[in-house]
Amino acid sequence: MLVNHGMNQLTSLSIARSYSFAPSTAAVLRRQSFLIRALGGGSHSKFHSTAGSTMQETEADAVSILRGITPTLDPNRHKGQAGKIAVIGGCREYTGAPYFAAISALKIGADLSHVFCTKDAAPVIKSYSPELIVHPVLEESYSVREEERKQVSAKVVAEVDKWMERFDCLVVGPGLGRDPFLLDCVSEIIKQGRHSNVPIVVDGDGLFLVTNSLDLVHGYPLAVLTPNVNEYKRLVQKVLKCEVDDADAPGQLASLAKQIGGVTILRKGRSDLISDGDIVNSVSIYGSPRRCGGQGDILSGSVAVFLSWARQPFVAADRNPTVLGCIAGSALLRKAASLAFETRKRSTLTTDIIECLGRSLEDICPAC
């Protein structure tokens, strides 16, 4: 199978799949053709040969994509129109991960960022930032008696669901933990999000959950999975029933995305690889040699914002917004990591990278 052959394949894909609701204006057509160029044209490709097939991933023109989907700062737009993101995560052990994801969404340009976490994680997350709207609604097994579980679960799911229609994207998993009762409640939240047609980025412990319950995301085109090395290995073993094959990385990634019904997968690594089963793009912009924890959390919050922006009416309807969101998020994180490393060197931390998100986007899409 050949992936992303540039103009011709992208044009035919645009006939086969339509992803948003853009009106057919001259401006839209201009953006459409530039996005086609950005995804396919002029960028270099790598070939991977396996027995019987040749696979190709194309380095995306991430800068053009960022420019194409980032909205202008228009005084006529009201609060909320630049994005309302919700992170489902945060438990006794992990309070940093949901904070990193949620604050990154705001630093990039979302208007509102919510965190739904356990009761004991909430005051800690609130104390990191007054900007976040923190809901202490999730419960772990230790705090719920066996006979109360059904009732508590229904209450937890209802607490999130009453907000659901307002969210442009959910990020499920950063710092969620693996408590079985909590994960059961989160399964129901994913089902509700899907029912409401809200895009869902699944990361961290959310991937542990969906790898063991693939039906939660199977066939949902607005689902994005962002596995790291370990999480990807577990997905490949579970879905493809084999080991990770780096000699045919794009082919295997495309098969995995297809087998899960056309979800989009962003495989994190030295280069990030992105596929929805139809095309495979890479983002290899130089990032940082520091591998401090939390960079994946920045990425999940960033993908959520860009994917929401990629679904706006002014963006071409012919490209999968989940793929555009992944490319933009990956590129911006890597650029910010590189900037942070320039000054912080070995002491670079995730919070330093978050501080560079604004400047990184400003360099590409100036605010005015």
Ligand SMILES: NC(=O)C1=CN([C@@H]2O[C@H](COP(=O)(O)OP(=O)(O)OC[C@H]3O[C@@H](n4cnc5c(N)ncnc54)[C@H](OP(=O)(O)O)[C@@H]3O)[C@@H](O)[C@H]2O)[C@@H](O)CC1
């Ligand atoms: N500040 C916070 O609150 C943060 C909280 N976080 C949250 O933690 C939760 C669990 O997420 P996770 O990423 O620690 O779990 P997972 O992927 O199973 O890794 C476990 C172990 O696998 C290894 N390992 C990792 N990468 C590898 C590689 N490339 N190649 C080879 N091995 C590799 C490595 O093992 P080691 O080398 O230490 O033996 C690593 O320790 C999740 O909710 C997440 O959101 C994080 O977001 C960070 C910031």
Ligand SMILES: Nc1ncnc2c1ncn2[C@@H]1O[C@H](COP(=O)(O)OP(=O)(O)OP(=O)(O)O)[C@@H](O)[C@H]1O
């Ligand atoms: N070897 C590498 N070289 C350069 N960049 C990398 C490398 N590995 C990961 N990255 C970058 O760091 C980002 C986060 O990937 P990583 O594998 O650290 O995620 P993670 O383990 O989920 O992080 P977290 O600690 O937040 O859970 C990726 O998007 C990628 O751009």
Ligand SMILES: [Mg+2]
């Ligand atoms: Mg992670």
